[in-house]
Amino acid sequence: MTRIYLTRHGETEWNRQRRFQGSKNSELTDKGIQAAELLAVRIEEINLDCIVASPLKRAYHTAEIVRGNKNIDIIKHEGFMEINLGDFEGMRWDEIHAKHGEVINKITENPFQNRYPNGENLLEFYNRVETALKEVIDKCRNKNILIVAHGGTIKCIESYIRKFKINTDWMGNVVQNCSLSCFEVNENNEIKEIFYNDTEHLKGSIAFN
DSSP: EEEEEEEEOOOOOHHHTOOTTTTTTOOOHHHHHHHHHHHHHTTTTTSSSSEEOOSSHHHHHHHHHHTTTTTEEEEEOOSSSSOGGGGGGGGGGHHHHHHHHHHHHHHHOOTTTTTTSSSSSSHHHHHHHHHHHHHHHHHHHTTTEEEEEEEEHHHHHHHHHHHHOTTTTTSSSSSOOTOOEEEEOOOOOOOEEEEEEGGGGTTTTTGGG
């Protein structure tokens, strides 16, 4: 049995400012670092074989914290990077609407076909993440793996696991920073969800507020 855990990176400065991050980097906040430390405590007794992380700094930094004292490798995988938002990265939603209203409206209406300027569309993003997930499952049979990625990335994985089509409000409906999800894959590639977006380890701390 292959067991895969999922977490989203800790809160970043751009999360707090409500800026589109995409493939650009933003530093973890103190709250984000604390949440990652609490997750490290949560998984301390879990016997992980490896950690696979998006190479974007916010995810990789989170992976380094969450690893704690475990003597395991962190493997970078570009397939788990957040959606490439192109020219909109670093901008707030209101700024995008003010400067590129017509473009963002088209994307919002049909994110599957309309690309972010100089970026990806939702279909390209989903296919990239699905390919990466299948690769990890295939290469890590009968192991315990933690994937450290992004809200959009995990939404794509959720869609694959639960067999539903992502809808147009996908970006506003993602897991919490440093939450923990888990699913199992048997030898026939049948997937069983164990738990999803669990935040018990964060409750009662500043990281949950």
